[in-house]
Amino acid sequence: MRTDFIIERFFLLCALSSILVIALIFIFLFKEGIQTFIYISPIQFFTGSIWQPVASQPKYGILPLVAGSILVTLGATVIAVPIGILCATYLAEVSNPAAREILKPMIEILAGVPSVVFGFIALTVLADFTHGIFNTTYRLNALNGAVILAVMIMPTVVSVSEDAISAVPKEYKEAALALGATRWEASRRVVLPAALSGIIVAAMLGIGRAIGETMAVLMATGNAPLLTFDLLSSVETMTATIAIEMGEVAFGSPHYHALFAIGLVLFAMTFIVNLIAELVSAKFRSLRY
Amino acid sequence: MISRRVREKIAFTFLRLSALLVLVALVAILYYIVSNGIGVVNIGFLLKNPEEGMTRGGIFPAIVGTVYLVALTLLFALPLGVATAIYLSEYARGKNNRVVMIIKMATRILAGIPSIVYGLLGLGLFVLFLNLRFSILSASLTLSFLTVPIIIAASEEALESVPMSYREAALALGATRWQTIRSAVLPYALPGIMTGSILGLSRAAGETAPIMITGVAYYLPRLPISLFDQFMALPFHIFTLSTQSSNPQLTRPVQFGTVFVLMALVLVMNLAAIVIRSRYSRLRA
Numbered sequence: 001m002r003t004d005f006i007i008e009r010f011f012l013l014c015a016l017s018s019i020l021v022i023a024l025i026f027i028f029l030f031k032e033g034i035q036t037f038i039y040i041s042p043i044q045f046f047t048g049s050i051w052q053p054v055a056s057q058p059k060y061g062i063l064p065l066v067a068g069s070i071l072v073t074l075g076a077t078v079i080a081v082p083i084g085i086l087c088a089t090y091l092a093e094v095s096n097p098a099a100r101e102i103l104k105p106m107i108e109i110l111a112g113v114p115s116v117v118f119g120f121i122a123l124t125v126l127a128d129f130t131h132g133i134f135n136t137t138y139r140l141n142a143l144n145g146a147v148i149l150a151v152m153i154m155p156t157v158v159s160v161s162e163d164a165i166s167a168v169p170k171e172y173k174e175a176a177l178a179l180g181a182t183r184w185e186a187s188r189r190v191v192l193p194a195a196l197s198g199i200i201v202a203a204m205l206g207i208g209r210a211i212g213e214t215m216a217v218l219m220a221t222g223n224a225p226l227l228t229f230d231l232l233s234s235v236e237t238m239t240a241t242i243a244i245e246m247g248e249v250a251f252g253s254p255h256y257h258a259l260f261a262i263g264l265v266l267f268a269m270t271f272i273v274n275l276i277a278e279l280v281s282a283k284f285r286s287l288r289y
Numbered sequence: 290m291i292s293r294r295v296r297e298k299i300a301f302t303f304l305r306l307s308a309l310l311v312l313v314a315l316v317a318i319l320y321y322i323v324s325n326g327i328g329v330v331n332i333g334f335l336l337k338n339p340e341e342g343m344t345r346g347g348i349f350p351a352i353v354g355t356v357y358l359v360a361l362t363l364l365f366a367l368p369l370g371v372a373t374a375i376y377l378s379e380y381a382r383g384k385n386n387r388v389v390m391i392i393k394m395a396t397r398i399l400a401g402i403p404s405i406v407y408g409l410l411g412l413g414l415f416v417l418f419l420n421l422r423f424s425i426l427s428a429s430l431t432l433s434f435l436t437v438p439i440i441i442a443a444s445e446e447a448l449e450s451v452p453m454s455y456r457e458a459a460l461a462l463g464a465t466r467w468q469t470i471r472s473a474v475l476p477y478a479l480p481g482i483m484t485g486s487i488l489g490l491s492r493a494a495g496e497t498a499p500i501m502i503t504g505v506a507y508y509l510p511r512l513p514i515s516l517f518d519q520f521m522a523l524p525f526h527i528f529t530l531s532t533q534s535s536n537p538q539l540t541r542p543v544q545f546g547t548v549f550v551l552m553a554l555v556l557v558m559n560l561a562a563i564v565i566r567s568r569y570s571r572l573r574a
Contacts, residue, residue, distance in 0.1 A: 003465075003467075004465045004466050004467055007466075007467045008376075008380050008466070010372075011372050011373075011375050011376035011379075011380055012376055012380070014368075014369055014372035014373050014376060015372070015373040015376040015377060015381075015392050016388075016392065017369060017373065017437075018373060018392055018395040018396045018399055018437075018438070018441070019391060019392060019395045021395075021399060021410075021434055021437075022395050022398060022399060024410060024414060025402065025406060025407075025409075025410045028409070028410050028413035028414055028418075029406070029409060029410070029413075031413070032409075032413050083307045083310060083311070086303060086304050086307035086308075087304075087307045087308045087310075087311050089304055090304035090305060090307065090308040091308065093304075094301055094304050094305070095308070099308075103308060103311075103312065105563055106311075106312060106315050107311065107315075108559065108563065109315065109556065109559055110311070110314070110315045110318075112488070112491055112492070112495075112555055112556070112558075112559040113318065113495075113552070113555070114492075114494070114495020114496070114497070114524055114551060114552075114555060115495065115496075115497065115498075116495065116497040116524040116525075116527050116528050116551075117318075117322070117495070117524075117527070117548055117551065117552060119528070120527055120531055120544065120548055121318060121321065121322075123531055123532070124531070124541075124544075125321060151314050151318075154311055154314075158311065182293050182294065182296075182297045183297060184296065184297035184300045184301060185293065185297070188300070205401065208401045209401075211403070212401075212402070212403025212404070212405070212406070213403070214403065214404060214405045214497075214498035215497045215498055215524075215528065218498075219528070219531070219532060239403060239405045239498070242405050242408075242409065242502075243405055243408075243498045243501055243502070246408075246409075246412070246501075246502045247501060247502065251417065259409075260409060260413070263405070263406055263409040266403060266405070266406060267402065267403075267406050270401055270402060270403055270406075271398065271402075273401075274397070274398050274401035275398070277401075278394060278397060278398070
């Protein structure tokens with residue numbers, strides 16, 4: 001009995017490591033990031049519109065990077081969420097089992113494609129299309145990043161919303177059909193509204209992934225830290241800035257600390273998005289059972 | 290006024306089209322990679338070092354680097370992930386106390402943290418604070434943090450699918466809790482745990498951003514021989530050749546070949562996971 005107790009404690013300790021890792025992330029980002037403000041005032045950092053960390057008069061304003069991340073993420077969301085929900089509705093409500101057997105593994109495979117491969121595709125071929133069709137000034141631009149990100153987050157949106165749609169009790173739909181609704185009316189007016197909170201979770205998880213994605217946007221968007229909301233302009237995201245510039249900084253320099261501070265902002269943003277998803281799905285569960 | 294039947298036809302057409310669009314995107318991606326990459330890949334490409342400023346030769350060190358990295362990641366992440374899942378599913382089941390709820394929430398939040406943030410943690414904690422240097426050890430520890438949430442989620446699901454009667458039978462025979470888990474629960478959950486671990490590892494194999502700032506090298510003519518060596522890796526090789534070199538057009542064939550090899554590696558791992566899962570779910574049904 002005593003050994004059983006010790007074994008249980010051991011497993012509890014392992015499980016607590018998840019909390020430890022979150023704490024470590026926060027501690028290290030905070031410890032390294034907060035020192036930025038020895039050199040730069042927080043107001044300059046958060047509201048400055050110029051990011052020029054290696055100029056002779058370095059400027060550390062993260063506004064262009066935040067705007068870049070938001071612009072690319074919004075673009076990807078606008079493309080991926082509607083198509084993803086339609087695709088999930090097809091899978092859960094319309095498709096025959098044979099089509100589902102093909103499509104679902106395909107979507108899993110899409111989810112497994114490494115982000116650097118998406119980035120490579122955006123860089124070498126997708127850019128030709130976006131550049132050619134929209135006649136952009138630069139070959140690599142925010143739109144290019146948004147499109148490739150949309151493809152990347154599609155599997156998340158599809159599989160999470162499909163789970164939500166499939167979880168709606170069959171009786172709902174049967175009741176609607178018995179009242180004379182067509183299958184589409186039953187799906188649209190009864191099943192989809194019942195699955196709404198799950199679909200919102202799917203969208204939030206997709207958005208969370210898009211904000212945090214690094215390699216694909218790094219290779220697709222041209223990496224010019226411009227403060228703009230023009231989808232056809234080159235932009236630089238927070239993630240890309242950290243990934244490119246961390247390799248070149250002197251450890252302990254103001255620039256190094258500033259990159260950690262960007263990491264802290266990024267962590268806070270994804271944390272909030274995921275927390276919303278978490279709260280929505282908790283509410284959803286408590287309503288259902 | 291469009292009739293309700295016609296309206297349904299139109300709506301279903303849109304649903305089908307959107308599914309088709311996703312399918313076309315995947316097929317186009319695979320076609321692009323295979324058609325451009327397959328001609329480059331041969332035995333020499335797989336087993337030779339890069340030559341002449343990476344324009345010729347092979348990618349052997351990058352392949353070995355990625356394999357080492359994934360193996361080390363597995364070594365660190367699997368025990369921790371499975372142990373956490375065992376606690377959540379076997380010891381804490383039905384317990385709705387605050388600790389369990391927070392642990393569950395933490396694992397889900399960890400799964401949503403961007404990989405570059407894990408990279409920053411790896412740099413701050415392993416490379417600098419613990420002084421493990423810019424090395425394969427730092428990089429694989431960082432990747433294992435990133436993989437653990439995936440392994441936890443999959444293992445938890447696998448453990449929860451084990452019928453209660455298995456546990457009850459073992460307990461009724463006088464087994465202790467741990468004996469029950471070890472001999473009755475884990476064997477049944479093993480395929481599910483394997484599936485999740487393979488998926489987690491395939492993700493680790495393709496990660497670039499976290500290893501960029503914790504240990505990967507642009508070019509190393511020899512293989513890493515100690516845990517504190519730097520290493521080459523397939524995803525980083527793709528990134529540097531296509532964006533950081535002075536003339537990316539010159540190394541384009543090598544880039545396509547590397548993308549092909551990385552995709553093949555990841556796809557084989559994914560397919561293996563899918564096959565294991567469907568085989569066992571069919572056996573049990």
